[in-house]
Amino acid sequence: MVEKNNTFKVSRDKGLVSRMYFTWFLLGLLYAFFGLILNAFGVQISFIVVIVLGMGIFQYYMSDKMILWSTKAKVISREQDPQLFEIVERLAKRANIPSPKIAVMESSVPNAFATGRNPKNSLVAVTTGIRERLSSSELEAVLAHELGHVINGDMKVLAIANFFVTFTSFLMQMFFWNMLFGGMYGGNRRQNGGYIIVIYFITMLVYFIGQLLVLALTRYREYGADRTGSFLSGKPDELASALEKISGTISKIPTQDLRTVKTASAFMIIPALSGDDVAKLLSTHPPVQDRVRKLRKMRQEMNNIFSDS
Amino acid sequence: MFFLRKKKSHWEAMSSILQSTNYLERKSIKLYTESGVLLSPSDHVFFQDLTANVDKIVKDGRPESKTVTRISKDDQGTYWVLIRDEDFTELISTTYTVINAVSNIVKSDNIIGSVFKLDLTQSKVIDVYGKVESCYLIFNSDVLGYYPFVPSGEERLSSLELDMHDILRSNGLDMLSDFNKWYGISSIPF
Numbered sequence: 001m002v003e004k005n006n007t008f009k010v011s012r013d014k015g016l017v018s019r020m021y022f023t024w025f026l027l028g029l030l031y032a033f034f035g036l037i038l039n040a041f042g043v044q045i046s047f048i049v050v051i052v053l054g055m056g057i058f059q060y061y062m063s064d065k066m067i068l069w070s071t072k073a074k075v076i077s078r079e080q081d082p083q084l085f086e087i088v089e090r091l092a093k094r095a096n097i098p099s100p101k102i103a104v105m106e107s108s109v110p111n112a113f114a115t116g117r118n119p120k121n122s123l124v125a126v127t128t129g130i131r132e133r134l135s136s137s138e139l140e141a142v143l144a145h146e147l148g149h150v151i152n153g154d155m156k157v158l159a160i161a162n163f164f165v166t167f168t169s170f171l172m173q174m175f176f177w178n179m180l181f182g183g184m185y186g187g188n189r190r191q192n193g194g195y196i197i198v199i200y201f202i203t204m205l206v207y208f209i210g211q212l213l214v215l216a217l218t219r220y221r222e223y224g225a226d227r228t229g230s231f232l233s234g235k236p237d238e239l240a241s242a243l244e245k246i247s248g249t250i251s252k253i254p255t256q257d258l259r260t261v262k263t264a265s266a267f268m269i270i271p272a273l274s275g276d277d278v279a280k281l282l283s284t285h286p287p288v289q290d291r292v293r294k295l296r297k298m299r300q301e302m303n304n305i306f307s308d309s
Numbered sequence: 310m311f312f313l314r315k316k317k318s319h320w321e322a323m324s325s326i327l328q329s330t331n332y333l334e335r336k337s338i339k340l341y342t343e344s345g346v347l348l349s350p351s352d353h354v355f356f357q358d359l360t361a362n363v364d365k366i367v368k369d370g371r372p373e374s375k376t377v378t379r380i381s382k383d384d385q386g387t388y389w390v391l392i393r394d395e396d397f398t399e400l401i402s403t404t405y406t407v408i409n410a411v412s413n414i415v416k417s418d419n420i421i422g423s424v425f426k427l428d429l430t431q432s433k434v435i436d437v438y439g440k441v442e443s444c445y446l447i448f449n450s451d452v453l454g455y456y457p458f459v460p461s462g463e464e465r466l467s468s469l470e471l472d473m474h475d476i477l478r479s480n481g482l483d484m485l486s487d488f489n490k491w492y493g494i495s496s497i498p499f
Contacts, residue, residue, distance in 0.1 A: 240468075241468070244468075252489050253465065253467050253470070253488050253489075253491050254489065254491060254492050254493075255465075255493075257492060257493060257494060258421055258422055258492035258493065258494045259387055259421055259494065293471070
C-alpha cells in the first residue's frame with residue numbers, strides 16, 4: 001500500500017497491513033508445502049506452470065481490453081462527460097499518476113471498477129446507474145477508491161495471488177482426468193491409481209485453502225483502496241454514504257415503531273455462526289457494514305470528533 | 310466467530326453503559342438523569358395501580374432513595390415508567406430493578422424497551438451533523454443490547470446512529486450490531 005506520495009499521504013493501517021502480509025505468508029507456506037508434496041510424489045509440473053504463467057501474463061497485459069469487451073463498457077471522450085473527466089483528472093493529479101482512461105457502462109446497477117496493469121495503462125469505469133444515483137462528492141469518493149486500487153497496484157498483487165489458485169485448478173483437472181484414464185506419467189492406471197487419488201484430494205484441499213486466502217487478500221485490498229481513496233479525496237464520509245446508497249444499507253434500518261414489532265421472532269438471539277459468516281469467507285468484497293464502519297472511524301479520526309488525541 | 314459466546318446477564322449488559330461514562334464525559338456528551346421503561350399493558354392487576362406498584366418496587370427496602378418515578382400514558386396506549394435520579398449509577402440500577410420486577414410480576418413480553426438519553430449539544434458532533442440535540446439509547450431486554458436512535462423530525466439521522474453505535478461499542482457498551490432490528494420509538498416523553 002502506498003504510504004507517501006508527492007502530493008498526498010496515506011497513513012498506514014498497521015492492522016490491515018499485517019493481516020495482508022500474514023495472508024501472503026500463509027499462501028507462500030501453503031504452496032511451499034504443496035510443492036514439496038508434488039516433488040515427493042514425482043509429479044512433473046513444469047509444463048502446467050508454463051501454461052498458467054502464459055495465461056496469467058496474457059491476462060495481465062490484456063486485462064483492460066478484456067474487461068471492456070466482457071462488460072461492454074465504452075471508453076468515452078471528455079466532451080461526453082466533462083464532469084467525470086474533471087474529477088478523475090483532479091484526483092490523478094493529486095495522486096501524481098497519469099490520468100486513466102474513462103469508460104461508461106450502460107447499466108442501471110450502480111457500480112464502478114478499475115483495471116490496468118499499472119497507472120499508465122489504467123482504466124476507470126462507471127455504470128450509468130452510479131452516475132444517476134450519487135452526488136458529485138460521493139462520485140468523487142468512489143472514483144478515488146477506484147484510483148486507490150490503481151495506486152496500490154492491486155492488479156499486480158491479485159494477478160500473482162490468482163496464479164497459484166489457477167495453477168492448482170489446472171493440476172486438479174489434470175489429476176481428475178488421469179484418475180479416469182490413467183497413464184500420464186508412464187505407468188498404467190492400476191499402478192498409479194492409489195497415489196493419484198491421494199494427490200488429487202491434497203490438491204483439492206490446497207485449492208480450497210488457497211482460494212480462501214486469495215479471497216481474504218481481495219477483501220483486504222478493498223479496505224486498502226477505501227483507505228487510499230479516502231485520503232486521496234478527503235471524503236471518507238462520502239464514500240461511506242455512497243456505499244450505503246449503492247447497497248441500500250441505510251434503508252435496512254427499520255422505519256417501524258418498536259411497539260408494533262415487539263414479537264419474539266423479531267429479536268431472535270443471533271447465532272454464533274450464521275450463514276453470513278460463511279458468506280463473508282467466500283466473498284470478494286468485505287461486508288459494506290464493515291467498510292462503512294472503518295470509513296466512519298477514519299472520518300472520526302480526521303475530524304477528531306470522538307478520538308482521544 | 311467459531312467460538313461459543315458466553316451469554317451476559319441482563320444486569321451485566323444493561324450496566325455496561327457505566328463503563329462508557331468517562332469517555333462520554335471527555336467528549337462532552339452528557340447522560341440525561343432520566344430514563345424510561347416502555348410497557349405494553351395487559352389486564353394483569355399490576356397495571357390497575359401502576360403508579361403505586363412502581364413506587365413500591367423502587368422504594369422497597371430503600372426508603373432513603375432519591376429516585377423519583379412517574380407514569381405517563383401515551384397516545385398509543387402504552388405506558389412509560391419515567392425514572393429520574395441525579396446519580397447515574399442509581400438511575401441504571403433502578404431502571405433494571407423495574408424491568409426485573411415487571412418481568413417477574415407480570416411477563417417480560419410486557420416490556421417493550423427501556424430508553425436512556427445522551428445530550429449532544431455540547432459535543433463536537435454538532436459541528437458535523439448540524440442541529441442535533443440528543444441521541445436515545447434503547448435497551449432491548451430480549452437480546453440484551455443497546456442501539457442508538459436519533460430522531461430528526463419525521464426521519465432518523467441514521468449516519469449519526471451508525472457513528473454512535475461504533476463509538477459506544479468500542480467504549481464498552483453492549484450494542485446490538487444488527488441494525489435491521491434498530492426499531493425506533495415515537496413520542497418519547499423526555
